[in-house]
Amino acid sequence: MENKVLKIEGMTCAACAKAVERVSKKLDGVSEANVNFATEKLNITFDAEKTPLSDIQAAIEKAGYKALVESNSKMLMIEGMTCAACAKAVERVSKKLDGVVEANVNFATEKLSITYEPSKVRVLDIKKAIEKAGYKALEEEQDIDSDKEKKEREIKGLWNRFIISAVFAIPLLIIAMGPMIIEKLGMPLPMSINPMMHKGVYSVLQLVLVLPIIITGRKYFIVGFKSLFKASPNMDSLIAIGTSAAFLYGVFAVFEILSGNINYELYFESAGVILTLITLGKYLEAVAKGKTSEAIKKLMGLAPKTAIIIRDDKEIEISIDDVEAGDIIVVKPGEKLPVDGEVVEGITSVDESMLTGESIPVEKTVGDKVVGASINKNGSIKYKATKVGKDTALAQIVKLVEEAQGSKAPIAKLADVISGYFVPVVISIAVIAGLAWYLSGQNSAFALKIFISILVIACPCALGLATPTAIMVGTGKGAEQGVLIKSGTALESAYKIQTIVFDKTGTITEGKPKVTDIITVGDIKEDELLQIAASAEKGSEHPLGEAIVKGAEDSNLEFIKLSSFKAIPGHGIEVSIYDKTIWLGNKKLMVENNVNIESFEEISNRLAVEGKTPMFIGIEGDLAGIIAVADTVKENSKKAVEKLHKMGIEVAMITGDNKGTAEAIAKQVGIDRVLAEVLPQDKANEVKKLQEEGKKVAMVGDGINDAPALAQADIGIAIGSGTDVAMESADIVLMKSDLMDVPTAIQLSKSTIRNIKQNLFWAFGYNTLGIPVAAGILYLFGGPLLNPMIAALAMSLSSVSVLSNALRLKRFKPAR
Numbered sequence: 001m002e003n004k005v006l007k008i009e010g011m012t013c014a015a016c017a018k019a020v021e022r023v024s025k026k027l028d029g030v031s032e033a034n035v036n037f038a039t040e041k042l043n044i045t046f047d048a049e050k051t052p053l054s055d056i057q058a059a060i061e062k063a064g065y066k067a068l069v070e071s072n073s074k075m076l077m078i079e080g081m082t083c084a085a086c087a088k089a090v091e092r093v094s095k096k097l098d099g100v101v102e103a104n105v106n107f108a109t110e111k112l113s114i115t116y117e118p119s120k121v122r123v124l125d126i127k128k129a130i131e132k133a134g135y136k137a138l139e140e141e142q143d144i145d146s147d148k149e150k151k152e153r154e155i156k157g158l159w160n161r162f163i164i165s166a167v168f169a170i171p172l173l174i175i176a177m178g179p180m181i182i183e184k185l186g187m188p189l190p191m192s193i194n195p196m197m198h199k200g201v202y203s204v205l206q207l208v209l210v211l212p213i214i215i216t217g218r219k220y221f222i223v224g225f226k227s228l229f230k231a232s233p234n235m236d237s238l239i240a241i242g243t244s245a246a247f248l249y250g251v252f253a254v255f256e257i258l259s260g261n262i263n264y265e266l267y268f269e270s271a272g273v274i275l276t277l278i279t280l281g282k283y284l285e286a287v288a289k290g291k292t293s294e295a296i297k298k299l300m301g302l303a304p305k306t307a308i309i310i311r312d313d314k315e316i317e318i319s320i321d322d323v324e325a326g327d328i329i330v331v332k333p334g335e336k337l338p339v340d341g342e343v344v345e346g347i348t349s350v351d352e353s354m355l356t357g358e359s360i361p362v363e364k365t366v367g368d369k370v371v372g373a374s375i376n377k378n379g380s381i382k383y384k385a386t387k388v389g390k391d392t393a394l395a396q397i398v399k400l401v402e403e404a405q406g407s408k409a410p411i412a413k414l415a416d417v418i419s420g421y422f423v424p425v426v427i428s429i430a431v432i433a434g435l436a437w438y439l440s441g442q443n444s445a446f447a448l449k450i451f452i453s454i455l456v457i458a459c460p461c462a463l464g465l466a467t468p469t470a471i472m473v474g475t476g477k478g479a480e481q482g483v484l485i486k487s488g489t490a491l492e493s494a495y496k497i498q499t500i501v502f503d504k505t506g507t508i509t510e511g512k513p514k515v516t517d518i519i520t521v522g523d524i525k526e527d528e529l530l531q532i533a534a535s536a537e538k539g540s541e542h543p544l545g546e547a548i549v550k551g552a553e554d555s556n557l558e559f560i561k562l563s564s565f566k567a568i569p570g571h572g573i574e575v576s577i578y579d580k581t582i583w584l585g586n587k588k589l590m591v592e593n594n595v596n597i598e599s600f601e602e603i604s605n606r607l608a609v610e611g612k613t614p615m616f617i618g619i620e621g622d623l624a625g626i627i628a629v630a631d632t633v634k635e636n637s638k639k640a641v642e643k644l645h646k647m648g649i650e651v652a653m654i655t656g657d658n659k660g661t662a663e664a665i666a667k668q669v670g671i672d673r674v675l676a677e678v679l680p681q682d683k684a685n686e687v688k689k690l691q692e693e694g695k696k697v698a699m700v701g702d703g704i705n706d707a708p709a710l711a712q713a714d715i716g717i718a719i720g721s722g723t724d725v726a727m728e729s730a731d732i733v734l735m736k737s738d739l740m741d742v743p744t745a746i747q748l749s750k751s752t753i754r755n756i757k758q759n760l761f762w763a764f765g766y767n768t769l770g771i772p773v774a775a776g777i778l779y780l781f782g783g784p785l786l787n788p789m790i791a792a793l794a795m796s797l798s799s800v801s802v803l804s805n806a807l808r809l810k811r812f813k814p815a816r
Contacts, residue, residue: 083235084464176269242455281796288803307338340387348379409488412467453774457791466759469806474752490731494749503701504655509631515551517628570679608660640739683709
């Protein structure tokens with residue numbers, strides 16, 4: 001038996017999902033077929049010998065839909081990258097492989113997000129291609145502790161390298177600069193190393209001091225020249241070429257000086273100080289990089305490390321990684337729940353604020369579902385683990401945030417293109433500028449200074465870090481606020497939104513309507529009408545139907561058995577009770593079935609104006625009465641709409657309710673535009689109409705019934721409960737179900753894009769100004785010549801400044 005996940009295109013409602021399941025299950029050899037309408041995916045188990053995959057696809061296409069084989073996505077850790085040029089090299093070799101659909105490297109997180117077709121290429125092939133390019137691809141995912149240890153080791157290693165380099169670089173700089181600076185301050189160099197007296201000793205001493213720095217910074221040379229010889233030079237190549245040139249020129253000068261020719265300058269201090277400052281820059285960069293991923297670490301740190309389970313009637317403590325689905329877990333008061341599950345014993349209240357944002361603990365008893373990382377407040381409970389490891393709600397949230405942080409925003413495209421050509425262009429400029437100065441009459445030492453300065457001032461890292469670091473901090477900050485932004489594209493697009501369309505039920509309103517009015521025709525009693533309506537709606541999952549059922553239960557009415565049940569999307573239902581055909585729904589349903597409602601039109605309109613939804617009941621062609629149901633508006637709906645208006649955004653509401661009811665709700669919250677009496681399958685078309693007006697449109701809905709509209713909108717925003725975070729039709733998920741998070745998402749998008757633009761401006765500006773200055777443009781007009789050591793300091797600080805600016809986003813607070 002084989003198991004496949006197919007992407008189903010063309011589904012517009014839950015009935016379509018059922019149709020796909022039905023045609024799949026009819027095929028010989030198919031043992032199981034489940035369609036998730038929200039994700040538009042079919043999970044199918046079949047015998048490939050009896051029914052090949054192509055037959056399944058053909059059957060689904062015959063039913064009017066399209067079934068596509070899913071490509072696999074993987075996240076690989078990449079080791080050995082030192083700059084944005086390395087990231088481009090990894091992307092380039094990955095994309096060259098046949099079967100690789102997409103490859104994106106996030107230099108800030110050092111991760112490759114790759115989408116590939118397993119039938120054409122294997123993960124092993126991808127890893128081999130990356131290793132051949134000089135990097136290492138690791139598949140195993142590290143837990144937060146080992147990842148933290150690795151980062152700490154890296155930071156400690158860089159600091160140690162800096163200290164060792166500085167110990168030798170400081171005396172090297174003092175000795176090299178002694179004749180020019182120190183003696184002017186009245187602190188002459190000792191006679192034994194004075195260049196005027198002992199030039200040979202002076203030069204050899206500098207060589208001795210620079211060697212430990214070269215050895216400590218040997219990684220720059222190994223990686224730099226390796227990348228250069230593989231025709232994909234990176235920042236380390238620039239450092240290696242520049243410092244090697246300075247060092248080798250210095251070694252040549254030492255031999256000449258020892259041979260008696262003392263008219264040579266030494267450049268050991270340039271090589272030593274450049275390497276020292278670069279290492280300091282790398283250290284500061286690593287520290288700042290660690291801070292950009294703090295949001296992910298906080299999320300991952302929410303889950304406890306161990307769980308107490310029942311085995312052989314004994315309580316034993318095991319690692320959370322060893323918990324399996326079906327294990328019975330014991331949780332005592334004050335402890336965190338390790339994984340998702342279902343209560344089998346005990347009563348308690350659970351604080352789920354980490355997921356839902358709701359501060360009031362939720363009562364839990366036998367049969368209730370619980371979520372991992374939530375806190376058990378008072379009672380002891382036993383519960384059965386249902387979702388463990390990567391399947392838990394928390395793991396899904398972490399996955400979403402990681403995917404968002406690994407994605408690229410369209411604004412980064414220019415920086416990516418430039419990063420790919422940056423290093424070869426800089427090397428060319430350095431060679432041309434050095435030769436130009438030499439041919440113009442300057443000596444070789446001057447030309448070498450120009451050559452080294454250009455190589456060490458150029459910084460592809462600033463370009464490579466400008467966008468991903470801001471996206472990392474922005475999406476992480478969003479997660480802290482309960483706003484899950486699923487991609488860099490969504491983050492960039494959100495601030496451009498001009499119109500936001502809200503679904504009414506469960507979005508603007510609570511989605512928990514109540515029966516408010518029962519109006520009957522003739523001799524029919526109110527309880528009798530409610531009993532018939534509730535019996536009819538017993539099989540329905542519509543919120544209005546559930547309200548009628550609850551109303552009957554509260555009145556202790558018995559339900560009548562149905563002979564048949566038929567749901568008519570966007571209209572209502574048709575049932576059969578005691579061999580009588582009964583219709584329950586809106587005006588359209590009554591008109592289509594020739595039920596005369598003229599006498600109740602005025603009552604219906606009055607109820608609608610009051611913000612209530614009138615539901616007509618027709619029995620055997622005659623009107624039996626109206627049951628009105630009203631839904632309460634959410635506490636923050638009006639505030640959210642007001643906030644969006646202040647931001648200059650038009651607000652619309654879409655609903656299947658009649659116009660009167662819709663306008664009454666719209667008036668309560670201050671909505672500009674009402675789209676009423678819209679069938680579920682037509683919601684996407686209404687969004688499309690708004691887009692045809694030239695507007696950037698966001699759709700806010702529950703992520704299930706509104707899936708097509710969410711997918712059609714420029715930005716789909718799903719109101720989630722915090723556990724339903726796998727809604728692939730939405731670009732943004734609001735975990736707290738609070739509409740005030742809609743303006744928060746847009747504000748965060750604006751702040752992040754502003755930050756990215758600042759970073760890119762600095763990165764482009766720095767390189768655009770820095771390289772000509774290093775090439776001697778100021779000297780040409782009578783100004784100073786840039787010292788290679790100052791160039792190295794500027795380059796080191798350029799990356800740190802971009803990271804520091806991105807970290808300012810951590811101070812983001814939604815304006816409420």
